[in-house]
Amino acid sequence: MAFIWRYSMRSEVIKAIIWDMGGVLIEEKLTADDTQIPQIGMSIAELAQMVFYHPLTPKLFVGEEHPEKLWKVIGDELNISNDEAQKLGVDFWGEPIWNYDLLDYITSLKGKYKLGVLSDAWITTRKIVQEEIHDDLFDAIMFSAKEGLRKPDPKIFQRMLSRLEVTAEEAIFVDDRINNVQGAEQVSIHGIHYTPEIDIQERINQITSNAKRQVL
Incomplete structure (x- = not known):
């Protein structure tokens, strides 16, 4: 045995x-970054709250929506063009630390x-x-x-x-x-x-x- x-x-x-x-x-620093984004009048941390708690975001994590759609919707909410919104999406993440x-x-x-x-x-x-x-x-x-x-x-x-x-x-x-x-x-x-x-x-x-x- x-x-x-x-x-x-x-x-x-x-x-x-x-x-x-x-x-x-x-490293994850977005939610603590108080750097201001002049074109939208809010900080990176404030934008992070908007992004991470957006109703579309859970669908992005399981592939049911594409990030381009999220940034278009956020752009509409912020009163900026779609081109500006998509660029904001790229700049938001920045380079990985x-x-x-x-x-x-x-x-x-x-x-x-x-x-x-x-x-x-x-x-x-x-x-x-x-x-x-x-x-x-x-x-x-x-x-x-x-x-x-x-x-x-x-x-x-x-x-x-x-x-x-x-x-x-x-x-x-x-x-x-x-x-x-x-x-x-x-x-x-x-x-x-x-x-x-x-x-x-x-x-x-x-x-x-x-x-x-x-x-x-």
Whole structure:
């Protein structure tokens, strides 16, 4: 019986690490940016509130609407032309502020673990982030708009596991939103709630070490 128990625990070895993007790999500052946008008479933070709480926005995250439509509607609400609104949409996001220390660490994990990115993101996001989020580094890249699902829906986690060809117990998921971490844990993925203060390498080492000890 001891042999059977030891065999069954082998599935606990960590084989994959899945990363959220915004708030983990990319800094999120929009909602705190008080830089003024002269042409619309409001700050970036105020525009962010308008964008993120707009009735159309949830549909963008699951691919049911295109960002161009959102910016057209916002442009109408702000009394600016569609061309101005679309340019505002480009300027609003700006260039990603990458967490290069974390990306360097992830690069060091390549070959040791399968690596994934799972992000709630609009259909236009892939092009914006392709400099760092690419197939040479990550084994699976999933954006909610393309999948038609968003976190913390269990089905999107299960889909990621399928693409990485691992079980839930063999995977770690890192996200800055606790509800997404809890969603991953509900399907038995090891969850890590990411904060700026966390020692992510130490936390991952703890999980991988515990998993290895269970196999012994």
